[in-house]
Amino acid sequence: MSGQGKAEGEQSSLPQKKEPASIDKSASPSGAQSPPLTIIVSQATHSDIPDICALYKKVWDEHKGKIPAEFEKTWQPSPLEFTSQMEGVTFFAARKDKKLIGILGCAMADGSARLVHIAVEPEHRKLGVGGALVASGIEWAKKSNASSIWTEPLTRFTHAIQLFKKLGFQEAGIFHRHLWKEDVQILEIVF
Ligand SMILES: CC(C)(COP(=O)(O)OP(=O)(O)OC[C@H]1O[C@@H](n2cnc3c(N)ncnc32)[C@H](O)[C@@H]1OP(=O)(O)O)[C@@H](O)C(=O)NCCC(=O)NCCS
Numbered sequence: 001m002s003g004q005g006k007a008e009g010e011q012s013s014l015p016q017k018k019e020p021a022s023i024d025k026s027a028s029p030s031g032a033q034s035p036p037l038t039i040i041v042s043q044a045t046h047s048d049i050p051d052i053c054a055l056y057k058k059v060w061d062e063h064k065g066k067i068p069a070e071f072e073k074t075w076q077p078s079p080l081e082f083t084s085q086m087e088g089v090t091f092f093a094a095r096k097d098k099k100l101i102g103i104l105g106c107a108m109a110d111g112s113a114r115l116v117h118i119a120v121e122p123e124h125r126k127l128g129v130g131g132a133l134v135a136s137g138i139e140w141a142k143k144s145n146a147s148s149i150w151t152e153p154l155t156r157f158t159h160a161i162q163l164f165k166k167l168g169f170q171e172a173g174i175f176h177r178h179l180w181k182e183d184v185q186i187l188e189i190v191f
Pocket of ligand 1: 059117118119120121124125126127128129130131132152153154157158159160162163164166
């Protein structure tokens with residue numbers, strides 16, 4: 001990637017404060033500077049639902065036939081299905097030029113925060129967007145007074161596991177044949 005990244009987070013669920021989430025990627029491998037990539041991370045609202053569903057469709061269409069059919073169905077919700085998925089989950093959206101390019105859900109349960117359903121548009125990967133979303137989730141969890149934050153990608157999603165580890169998550173074990181017969185990697189940060 002050759003862009004310079006800068007993300008600003010505006011977490012409207014939290015007391016009015018603007019939270020810059022830095023995803024600084026300063027220079028290309030050649031040393032050439034590119035125009036800054038400005039990504040805004042903010043809480044998603046119901047008006048984002050059509051764009052979120054379109055993003056999930058695009059992202060998981062890439063995996064069509066390679067993941068169990070149950071995943072395709074669950075991870076590509078209709079707007080109506082996603083509306084109910086939003087209940088009790090704070091979704092953060094990453095936008096570039098107002099276009100939604102990434103999404104992540106954060107849910108509190110029993111004092112612990114869980115990250116769900118991260119996805120970044122294929123054209124905007126490896127630019128720090130996923131990192132900015134996860135950083136917003138961690139910030140949200142801390143401000144929500146969570147004792148820990150955890151997530152459970154399929155073990156086969158090594159790119160996602162790398163992403164979470166880069167943001168400080170540590171491996172905490174594997175649940176075998178846990179999700180439609182797929183192993184999942186438990187990752188956590190204990191605050
Ligand atoms: C996983 C995903 C969200 C990452 O988003 P992203 O915006 O590309 O992530 P970032 O640019 O912030 O990458 C941060 C780090 O994650 C890791 N990473 C991201 N993509 C990777 C890849 N394809 N291979 C290996 N590591 C990868 C790297 O450590 C990277 O740091 P680096 O750029 O310094 O190498 C994105 O690939 C995606 O949407 N994939 C499809 C959906 C999916 O698999 N979701 C996970 C379900 S649990």
